[in-house]
Amino acid sequence: MKKIIILLLLCLQSIWPAFAQNEGFNAGQLEKEVKLNLKNAYAASVRIVNLDSNQQAVGGFFSGVVVDAEGHILTAAHAIGPNKPYLVVFPDGRRFKAKGLGVIHSIDAAMMQIVEKGKWPFAKMGWTSVLAPNVPCISISYPGSLTAKKPTIRFGYVAELKHKTGFMRSTCLMEPGDSGGPLFDLRGRVIGIHSRVSIYLTENMEVPIDNFRKYWTALTTPVVHTAFIPEDKLKMNKNEELLKPVPQMSDLIAGFKQQDSLFQKNVFTVKDSNHVSILSALVNLNGLIPTAALTGKSFFISKSSMVGPDAKVEMVDGSMIKAKVISRDEANDLVLLQIPQEINGGINLNGGTKLNMVSGTYDFDQLGSFLISPKPKVAGELSVLGNFQVSIPKSSTTYLGVGTSYNQSDYKIVVTGLYPLPVEKGNIKEDVKADDIAVKDELKKINDRFLLTTDDLPEELSKYTTNQQVTLQYAKKTGALYTKTFTLKPRYVEEDRSKDLFMDGKSRRRDNFKEVLIHDGKLKPSEFGGPLFEVNGDFYGINIARLSRTSSLTIPASVIVLFVKAVTWI
CATH class of the missing domain: 2.40.10.120 (Thrombin, subunit H)
Incomplete structure (x- = not known):
């Protein structure tokens, strides 16, 4: 009988995380749990960019996670296409070429695979079916507002297993660039893939990891799946470790009241x-x-x-x-x-x-x-x-007065907005010329640097100080090329909260650090x-x-x- 009791206690310890022991909540122990499996999860989280026909990196970056030794990468369907070439960059700087595999837009799930030989870290896949609201989770991916080559960590919890959109909802903050990035549990297992957000900070939608398990065979086939998709049979290990929900997740600061x-x-x-x-x-x-x-x-x-x-x-x-x-x-x-x-x-x-x-x-x-x-x-x-x-490099919006984005279909860097200096605001220019830079023009070069990725423009701008001049080369729809010289001066642009996708808004001075x-x-x-x-x-x-x-x-x-x-x- 004594042996049975000891065995039962050992099983309970493997099910419940350490911070939930002794019937009390230990916020300090939770921090240790967060860090426990970070290194492996971090190492498997990759930054991905499109390659053109010349094997040149083009367009914007997005995220993914390697989940096996064969180099299979889970990502978001809205970020990739079947058989298209990609460059995968690991946090340690190593780069490998990959190709797009299966894409299922209805659940925003996609897969790619590294096509070069090599060894790389990978993260284990978890199970959505063992999750519950208030289970802590970690995001490790590459937000588009940063040019950092290493991933950024965010912390939160599972809020809903099935949101009205059909996705899992977490409180780990995400934004464009994070698309396809992994959501981990505290054991370093992938439990979701970043999909989309709303203007509310608590609404971060994740593709449940069980969707990747269910359609694994289909996702390894390089096509866009639109018709009936056969499902793989799911068989979860009976010894799969469960994580207990932490009700205090919504008010963690209360666990540090004395320090605060x-x-x-x-x-x-x-x-x-x-x-x-x-x-x-x-x-x-x-x-x-x-x-x-x-x-x-x-x-x-x-x-x-x-x-x-x-x-x-x-x-x-x-x-x-x-x-x-x-x-x-x-x-x-x-x-x-x-x-x-x-x-x-x-x-x-x-x-x-x-x-x-x-x-x-x-x-x-x-x-x-x-x-x-x-x-x-x-x-x-x-x-x-x-x-x-x-x-944090200079922003083209706040120093050039030129807002930019990129078209995912053709990877072109395009002008999305023009912003005057504060002293010019409200003045209507009556002498606008047909060759002046305009919204929807394609940006080609800044000075002698070709603009191929979303990193190029801010990186080049940061080489210059306020009141210095730079030259932009841009193309009209006709294909005609023009150039214009700009003087770098701070421009305080009011934010469009619906575009920036969160309610509180950004700081006016937030770049050039x-x-x-x-x-x-x-x-x-x-x-x-x-x-x-x-x-x-x-x-x-x-x-x-x-x-x-x-x-x-x-x-x-x-x-x-x-x-x-x-x-x-x-």
């Missing part, structure tokens, strides 16, 4: 004469600046482009104190403020015991770390570290300028911008320290 309350003491609201509101971080500059400059003062770091010359800092009691602008770092969008009042505490920027990444070095093991963005008077935002040492950290915090544009902490207390940096539906940007702590040290104190 402590971090909250370091975040304050800043307002200017135009009633623009942004957050700021209270910083302790002891040891970084002359002692005489500290007496009777407190210092804050915030987002420069949102802080005017007449800024005021809101105190805990609601009173407003006028702030003096000490220094600005336009490259990193930082501003250092000073008020004539001493406030105890603040983030120690002089190598304190809880200051992380001062050296500017990063480790893979930090990916998936739970982070907290504290807010004044309310609960903070919990997120995970998704990527680091990422540069040399180095940022990426996390999936669902912050509003007015909630930037404040600090970002790991749950263990390490200071990661200053939240600087909402880049897109999936990504919030943070200026690393190492850059913050250099900014303060560069200030000339008199």
